[in-house]
Structure formats: structure tokens, C-alpha cells
Amino acid sequence: MGKKGIETLVGLFVLLGMLGLVFLALKAANLTSFGGGDTYSLTAKFDNIGGLKPRAAVRSAGVTVGRVASITLDAKTYQGVVKLEIDKGVQFPKDSQARILTAGLLGDQYIGLEPGADEKNLAAGDVIVQTQSAVVLESLISQFLFNKAADAGSESGAKK
Amino acid sequence: MNFLALLGARALRVLQSFGHAAFFFVDLLRAIPVSLRRFGLVVAQIHAVGNLSLVIILSSGLAVGFVLALQMYYALVTYGATESLGLIVNLALVRELGPVVTALLFAGRAGTSLTAEIGLMKAGEQLAAMEMMAIDPKERVLAPRFVAGMVSMPILAILFSAIGILGAYVVAVLLIGVDAGNFWSIMQDKVDVWRDVGNGIVKSAVFGVICTFVALYQGHETDATPEGVAYSTTRTVVISSLAVLGMDFILTALMFSTP
Amino acid sequence: MPSELHPAGGDTLIEIDHVTFGYDASRTILNDISLRFQRGKVTSILGSSGCGKTTLLRLIGGVHAATSGRVKFDGEVVDARDRDQLYRLRRRMGVLFQFGALFTDLSVFDNVAFPLREQTDLKESMIRDIVLMKLNAVGLRGAAHLRISEVSGGMARRIALARAIALDPELIMYDEPFAGLDLISMGVAARLIRTLNDVTGSTSLVISHDVPECMAISDYVVLLANGGRIVAQGTPAELMESSDPEVRQFVRGEPDGPVKFHYPAPTIAEDFGLGAGGGR
Numbered sequence: 001m002g003k004k005g006i007e008t009l010v011g012l013f014v015l016l017g018m019l020g021l022v023f024l025a026l027k028a029a030n031l032t033s034f035g036g037g038d039t040y041s042l043t044a045k046f047d048n049i050g051g052l053k054p055r056a057a058v059r060s061a062g063v064t065v066g067r068v069a070s071i072t073l074d075a076k077t078y079q080g081v082v083k084l085e086i087d088k089g090v091q092f093p094k095d096s097q098a099r100i101l102t103a104g105l106l107g108d109q110y111i112g113l114e115p116g117a118d119e120k121n122l123a124a125g126d127v128i129v130q131t132q133s134a135v136v137l138e139s140l141i142s143q144f145l146f147n148k149a150a151d152a153g154s155e156s157g158a159k160k
Numbered sequence: 161m162n163f164l165a166l167l168g169a170r171a172l173r174v175l176q177s178f179g180h181a182a183f184f185f186v187d188l189l190r191a192i193p194v195s196l197r198r199f200g201l202v203v204a205q206i207h208a209v210g211n212l213s214l215v216i217i218l219s220s221g222l223a224v225g226f227v228l229a230l231q232m233y234y235a236l237v238t239y240g241a242t243e244s245l246g247l248i249v250n251l252a253l254v255r256e257l258g259p260v261v262t263a264l265l266f267a268g269r270a271g272t273s274l275t276a277e278i279g280l281m282k283a284g285e286q287l288a289a290m291e292m293m294a295i296d297p298k299e300r301v302l303a304p305r306f307v308a309g310m311v312s313m314p315i316l317a318i319l320f321s322a323i324g325i326l327g328a329y330v331v332a333v334l335l336i337g338v339d340a341g342n343f344w345s346i347m348q349d350k351v352d353v354w355r356d357v358g359n360g361i362v363k364s365a366v367f368g369v370i371c372t373f374v375a376l377y378q379g380h381e382t383d384a385t386p387e388g389v390a391y392s393t394t395r396t397v398v399i400s401s402l403a404v405l406g407m408d409f410i411l412t413a414l415m416f417s418t419p
Numbered sequence: 420m421p422s423e424l425h426p427a428g429g430d431t432l433i434e435i436d437h438v439t440f441g442y443d444a445s446r447t448i449l450n451d452i453s454l455r456f457q458r459g460k461v462t463s464i465l466g467s468s469g470c471g472k473t474t475l476l477r478l479i480g481g482v483h484a485a486t487s488g489r490v491k492f493d494g495e496v497v498d499a500r501d502r503d504q505l506y507r508l509r510r511r512m513g514v515l516f517q518f519g520a521l522f523t524d525l526s527v528f529d530n531v532a533f534p535l536r537e538q539t540d541l542k543e544s545m546i547r548d549i550v551l552m553k554l555n556a557v558g559l560r561g562a563a564h565l566r567i568s569e570v571s572g573g574m575a576r577r578i579a580l581a582r583a584i585a586l587d588p589e590l591i592m593y594d595e596p597f598a599g600l601d602l603i604s605m606g607v608a609a610r611l612i613r614t615l616n617d618v619t620g621s622t623s624l625v626i627s628h629d630v631p632e633c634m635a636i637s638d639y640v641v642l643l644a645n646g647g648r649i650v651a652q653g654t655p656a657e658l659m660e661s662s663d664p665e666v667r668q669f670v671r672g673e674p675d676g677p678v679k680f681h682y683p684a685p686t687i688a689e690d691f692g693l694g695a696g697g698g699r
Contacts, residue, residue, distance in 0.1 A: 017315030285520035
């Protein structure tokens with residue numbers, strides 16, 4: 001096999017590798033949906049972030065419009081401070097609400113943005129004021145039990 | 161008492177061989193820039209090590225993709241979660257099976273071929289002849305093969321994963337009837353390019369260094385006899401495989417410990 | 420047949436100065452050897468297997484460092500640890516390995532061209548001319564296109580010789596050039612060694628245990644014994660007429676003499692159960 005022949009084959013090999021990489025990156029991963037677009041930052045504070053993790057999705061009407069960049073604790077107010085990166089092409093009114101929702105029954109948690117009615121939009125670096133924390137299962141259960149106990153108590157009280 | 165002495169001597173010899181291997185590794189690294197100037201040599205070696213491994217890598221990738229899709233389907237169907245099939249197959253391949261299985265196959269095919277070639281060159285005094293001609297065999301013979309291995313492994317691992325996913329698609333969507341849209345979309349949503357694909361590539365690069373280095377070292381240190389060469393090729397496969405699996409554990413812990 | 424073209428009085432090209440060497444501490448291969456090799460001459464180093472002839476060659480080439488003593492090439496001490504100096508000196512040496520040590524993945528032409536391509540910047544056309552000239556000198560110009568797997572043992576040695584002289588070295592070392600050759604090839608090889616030496620003015624060092632061929636072509640002979648000591652040295656004529664029993668045994672090929680036929684063993688009585696108790 002001549003030198004030119006070998007060089008061609010090796011070039012083909014490397015090209016195949018690159019095509020495979022492109023395939024994996026685009027078709028099999030999330031490069032297109034949110035890779036290199038321009039983003040702006042917003043911040044939201046929650047009493048409880050639940051199971052939210054960095055790189056979780058930020059969705060509005062179910063459509064992914066951004067990612068959670070970081071989650072930290074505000075040492076003074078003991079609130080969870082979540083920094084969001086939102087697609088530059090999507091603007092939200094100043095009174096939009098950020099809620100922590102769960103995908104499916106036991107799925108990952110993500111941030112849902114519900115647009116408000118304000119004429120002015122949130123600018124880069126703004127804080128989303130209206131937030132709803134994650135639903136914590138234990139609180140739900142203890143609430144349920146408390147309610148049950150209260151009902152039973154009022155029933156027996158009524159019977160007496 | 162004698163037994164302890166033997167054990168101690170054995171341990172010392174193992175340490176010494178580690179040290180010897182480390183020096184060899186450093187010499188090899190130092191020889192890389194020179195060999196890159198003779199790029200034709202590197203290209204010829206990429207052909208020998210990469211191109212010629214394509215058949216086994218691609219066929220194995222396809223087979224693994226088929227089987228993975230089938231097995232995961234049976235596991236997921238009980239939970240009604242078959243739309244995640246694409247996602248699971250992708251993650252399994254790109255994060256683990258691609259780099260690791262490719263490395264094991266590479267050690268078996270290309271690694272043994274390298275060890276045997278270098279060992280036979282040593283037995284035929286070709287390396288010594290080169291030395292006496294004032295040409296460093298590390299620069300002319302070993303380093304081009306090392307670079308070729310480092311370059312080829314990631315490419316082979318990528319191709320393994322890619323064809324595995326395609327194979328899984330064929331079985332899952334075309335044969336079993338899982339929804340094609342879900343297959344791709346859930347995969348695309350959850351698989352992260354940098355974290356999953358990128359880390360997989362890093363893994364395969366590390367494995368490439370390991371497998372190629374072990375193969376070249378064993379060939380270089382072989383006894384210049386037929387039995388010596390046979391023994392060295394066996395050692396290449398065993399040591400490469402164990403090192404790859406061990407390194408895989410460490411790398412996985414480092415890369416994927418936080419979800 | 421010492422040549423008249425290069426009369427005696429030449430310099431010392433290689434000096435072995437009180438050299439002791441062993442591969443490991445238990446076995447000493449060379450024991451306090453001192454030798455001088457004259458420039459322009461063919462010197463043979465004779466001795467039975469394992470007496471250290473090849474080791475001497477390796478020390479001169481700097482493959483190993485002597486445990487004590489020095490090896491000097493053209494006045495410079497050969498330092499096995501200094502790679503740059505070593506490679507510089509090695510470019511002036513050519514080595515013919517025992518079985519050729521040809522590169523099996525290259526053709527005959529490429530093998531001979533190898534040192535030229537690696538060590539010089541000559542154009543391919545010039546390299547082609549030089550390669551064909553060298554192959555012509557060993558009588559194999561027509562075989563240039565063959566693959567190494569297609570050549571016989573004798574041809575392989577000659578190709579290796581062509582490769583060894585490709586850069587016209589000052590010193591050519593031959594490691595057992597006659598081993599395993601038929602009579603014709605042996606004669607050819609011997610004649611080549613002598614002619615090359617005379618025509619190019621280089622120095623030749625022949626390591627061998629083939630007495631007749633070496634005696635025929637050498638100017639000077641050194642006889643080594645097991646344990647690495649010099650038994651005798653001198654012109655071929657001097658050695659052939661020597662009365663030293665060791666020398667006589669070697670040059671005449673006698674089976675028993677100072678070098679015993681039997682490997683050290685217990686007495687026959689012990690091994691075969693004979694003697695006081697009688698057979699079984």
C-alpha cells in the first residue's frame with residue numbers, strides 16, 4: 001500500500017471519528033438545545049429549593065428557556081439563592097413567578113417561570129420577587145396527618 | 161524466615177520494575193516532539209493501530225448496542241418507562257461501555273500486535289542495530305506508535321458509542337416498536353455534551369495512553385525468545401485490562417459522583 | 420594476506436585500558452583487559468563461545484559501561500552515559516550484527532538507505548546512487564528491490580554489510596560474520612572484509628571463532644579465554660607457531676586440552692552406581 005493510500009485511509013479514519021463526535025454531540029446530547037446561545041442572568045430566592053440541582057431546566061409553558069447556573073445559601077436570610085441563565089431571546093415581565101416543579105411524579109425538579117402582567121421586563125441581573133418553594137414530601141405528610149387528627153378531634157368533639 | 165525474605169525480594173523487584181517503567185514513560189514522552197516531526201511515521205502507525213481495528217470495534221459496538229437495547233427494554237417495560245430506553249442506552253455507552261470496551265478490545269487487538277512487533281524487533285536485534293547507527297529507537301519506532309495509540313483510542317471509542325446508539329435504535333424502534341420520537345428527544349434532553357460525552361472522551365484518551373504504553377513497554381522489555389514474546393503479549397492484555405478497569409473506577413468516581 | 424597498501428606505523432584507533440566488566444556482580448566476563456587496535460588494520464578477536472568477544476564489541480560501541488577501566492575511540496573516552504557523545508562516535512562506526520539485524524518491514528534498498536536517510540540531508544537521487552554503489556560492492560546490486568523475507572542468510576549478511584558501510588565509517592565491527600555460512604559464502608565474506616578494509620582505509624574488527632578464515636585475512640589476532648583474559652595476541656603467523664598449549668588447542672581445534680571436553684561432573688563410579696557396592 002503506497003504512502004498516499006495510507007494517508008488517505010488515515011484521513012478517512014479521523015474524519016469518521018469527527019462525524020461520530022458530531023453525531024453524539026448533536027443527535028444524542030443537548031448541544032443544540034442550549035449550547036452556545038447568548039444568555040442573561042436572573043436570580044430567584046426560595047425558602048426551600050427541594051431537590052433542585054445545578055443545570056436543571058428552566059421552563060416556561062413547558063418549553064426549556066434556560067438552565068440553573070448555581071445554587072447558594074444566603075447566610076443572612078437563610079434562603080436558597082438560585083441563579084438562572086435565560087436565553088437572550090426570551091423576556092419575562094417584572095412580576096413573573098418562579099416555582100419549583102417536578103417533572104412527572106418522581107422525576108427531576110425544574111424551575112417553571114410563569115409570566116406576569118407587568119409592562120416592564122426583567123433585565124439582566126434582576127431578582128424574581130415572586131417565588132414558590134418546592135413541595136417537601138415530609139411537610140405534606142405531616143400536614144395530612146395533622147389535618148386527619150384535627151378532623152378526628154373535631155368529630156369526637158362534635159359527638160360529645 | 162526464608163519466606164519473608166523471598167516476599168521482600170519480590171516486592172523490591174516489583175518496585176524496581178515500576179521505577180523502570182516510569183523512566184521508560186518519561187523517555188517516551190521526551191521522544192514525542194521529535195517523532196511528530198516525522199509525521200509520516202505517525203500516520204502509518206495510526207493506520208496500523210486505528211484503521212485496522214475498525215472492523216472489530218464497529219462490529220462489537222453494533223452488537224453491544226443491540227443487546228443493550230434488548231436488555232434495557234425488558235428491564236424498563238415492567239415500570240412502563242420504555243421511552244427512556246434511548247437515554248439509558250446512550251448514557252451506558254457514552255459514559256462507560258464505549259471507553260472501557262473499546263479499550264479492552266484495543267488492548268487485545270492493537271496492544272498485542274504492538275508488543276509482538278516490538279518484541280520481535282528486539283529479538284532480531286533490529287533495535288540494537290538502530291542504536292548502533294546512532295538513531296534512537298524510542299524516537300523512530302516507539303514514540304510514533306505511542307502517539308498513534310493516543311490519537312486512535314478516543315476516535316475508536318466515539319465510533320463504538322455512535323454505532324452502539326444506532327444499533328440500539330434499530331432494535332428498539334424498528335424491531336420492538338419503541339417510539340422513535342421519545343427515543344431521541346429524551347436522550348437529547350438529558351445527555352449533556354460536556355459532562356457525558358466529554359468525560360467519556362477524556363476517559364478513552366487516558367485508556368489510550370495506558371494501553372499503548374503497556375504494550376510498548378512489554379514489547380521493549382521482552383525476553384528475546386519465542387516464549388518470551390508470547391509471554392509478553394499475554395502480559396500486555398492482562399495488565400492493560402486490569403489497569404483500564406481500575407482507572408475506570410477512579411475516573412468514574414471523580415467525574416460522575418455528583419449527579 | 421596483510422596488505423602492502425597500508426604499511427604499519429598507524430595510530431591506535433581503539434584503546435582498551437584495564438577494562439573489567441560483568442553483566443552482573445557474580446560473573447566477570449572481562450577481567451582487566453588491555454588492548455590496542457591499529458588504525459587501518461584488520462584485527463580478529465578469537466575465542467570460544469562465551470569468552471567475552473561480543474561483550475568487547477558492545478563496550479567499544481558504548482552499549483554498556485565498563486565496571487572499571489576505560490575504552491577510548493580515537494583518543495576520546497567512550498562514555499556510555501553521555502548520549503550525545505555516544506551518538507557522535509557511533510556515526511563513525513559501522514556494525515555488522517550476527518544475523519544481519521535487517522529491518523524486516525523495509526526492502527533491501529530501504530535497509531541500506533536507512534542510515535543515509537536518517538543521518539544525512541542528501542537528495543533521494545544521491546541516496547539512490549550511494550545505495551546502489553554499496554550494494555554493488557557486496558555483489559547484490561540486482562537484489563535492491565527484494566523484500567527481506569525473500570533473501571537467504573548469506574545474502575542477508577551481505578546486505579547488512581552494505582548497510583554498515585553506507586556512511587563510510589572509520590571502524591567496521593563484524594560480530595561472527597562467518598557463523599552458519601557455507602564455504603562459498605564464507606570465502607566471499609572473508610574476501611569482502613579484507614578488500615573493503617584495504618580500499619576504504621578503514622579499520623576492521625572481526626569477532627569470530629572461525630580460525631582458518633580469520634587467520635587468512637587478519638593483520639593481527641587476539642585470543643580470549645573464558646573468564647575474560649587474553650591468552651595470546653600477535654600476527655596470525657606468530658599464533659600458528661605458538662607453543663602455548665591453550666593457543667595450540669584453539670587454533671588446531673583439538674577436542675581436549677586446557678579447555679576440557681567434559682563439563683565438570685561427579686566421577687563415573689558415582690553416577691553409574693559402580694564401585695564398592697557393585698551394580699544394582
